[in-house]
Amino acid sequence: MVKHASFQAIILASLLVAALVSPPPAIAEPFQWMRIGDIDGFGFTPTRGLVRPVQGVGPGPADTNDNGRLEPDEFLPDLNADGGVWFRGDDNFDNRSDGERANTGHACQGCQTIGEATGGSRWTDLALSPTATASDWPDINGPAMPNSAAFVFDFTVARGDITPGGTIFFNLVFGDYDIDPAVVRVRFANAAPRILRIPNQQIRGLDGLIQVRTANLRFDEVFSPTDNGDWHGRAIVIFDAPADPFTAFDYVELSLAAEVAALAR
Numbered sequence: 001m002v003k004h005a006s007f008q009a010i011i012l013a014s015l016l017v018a019a020l021v022s023p024p025p026a027i028a029e030p031f032q033w034m035r036i037g038d039i040d041g042f043g044f045t046p047t048r049g050l051v052r053p054v055q056g057v058g059p060g061p062a063d064t065n066d067n068g069r070l071e072p073d074e075f076l077p078d079l080n081a082d083g084g085v086w087f088r089g090d091d092n093f094d095n096r097s098d099g100e101r102a103n104t105g106h107a108c109q110g111c112q113t114i115g116e117a118t119g120g121s122r123w124t125d126l127a128l129s130p131t132a133t134a135s136d137w138p139d140i141n142g143p144a145m146p147n148s149a150a151f152v153f154d155f156t157v158a159r160g161d162i163t164p165g166g167t168i169f170f171n172l173v174f175g176d177y178d179i180d181p182a183v184v185r186v187r188f189a190n191a192a193p194r195i196l197r198i199p200n201q202q203i204r205g206l207d208g209l210i211q212v213r214t215a216n217l218r219f220d221e222v223f224s225p226t227d228n229g230d231w232h233g234r235a236i237v238i239f240d241a242p243a244d245p246f247t248a249f250d251y252v253e254l255s256l257a258a259e260v261a262a263l264a265r
């Protein structure tokens with residue numbers, strides 16, 4: 001009898017220990033966004049002391065709202081304080097993390113898998129400039145123009161982790177587009193490509209301007225069903241700027257939330 005009771009106690013104790021050390025059951029996380037690069041203001045940290053080019057609104061901080069991050073409607077820094085942001089103005093920067101440099105600086109909230117084709121982070125947080133000295137340049141021809149950044153989204157979302165039919169918001173944050181022509185080309189696996197026009201910053205007379213290009217994509221442009229009923233998201237984004245000798249990118253994303261792009265405006 002005593003033996004039986006202690007056997008029960010051992011079983012109970014074992015179950016208790018198992019409950020304490022076992023991870024909680026996996027809870028499916030709904031899809032929120034897939035992002036190439038990161039939202040870190042082109043990698044400039046801290047932003048105190050960075051000045052904007054005087055061409056435009058005049059002297060002042062690049063981080064206009066002083067929140068520690070360079071964002072849309074703010075400015076790439078005039079690093080040598082010669083008044084402009086440009087390829088011969090000693091304004092080149094390479095703030096890429098090791099992961100971004102290795103083209104693996106991407107992340108997803110709510111993806112089932114991220115496909116091997118996904119990439120493009122090596123184009124972010126880097127001044128695309130023909131006077132750059134980086135040895136691991138993202139373009140096979142080196143820093144010489146053109147430097148047309150390319151981003152590839154390839155991921156799956158489990159059935160039930162996204163509601164079919166909704167809007168997918170496209171957000172691309174870039175800086176210092178001032179030499180025409182340039183367009184953003186978005187290609188899909190199963191839909192006609194889109195050409196997204198972007199305004200030249202000279203329209204506003206603002207050198208070094210950081211801009212965000214947003215677009216509302218349809219669910220069925222981005223996603224197609226997989227054989228087992230999950231969803232495959234695919235898109236290729238090309239920033240086609242053959243003549244601009246100085247541009248930069250912070251990140252590009254596909255998101256359910258439009259407001260991510262408008263952070264701290």
Ligand SMILES: [Ca+2]
Nearest residue numbers: 063067069071
């Ligand atoms: Ca800011």
Ligand SMILES: [Ca+2]
Nearest residue numbers: 085086176208
């Ligand atoms: Ca410029």
Ligand SMILES: [Ca+2]
Nearest residue numbers: 082084089091
């Ligand atoms: Ca400069």
Ligand SMILES: [Ca+2]
Nearest residue numbers: 038040042250
């Ligand atoms: Ca970034």
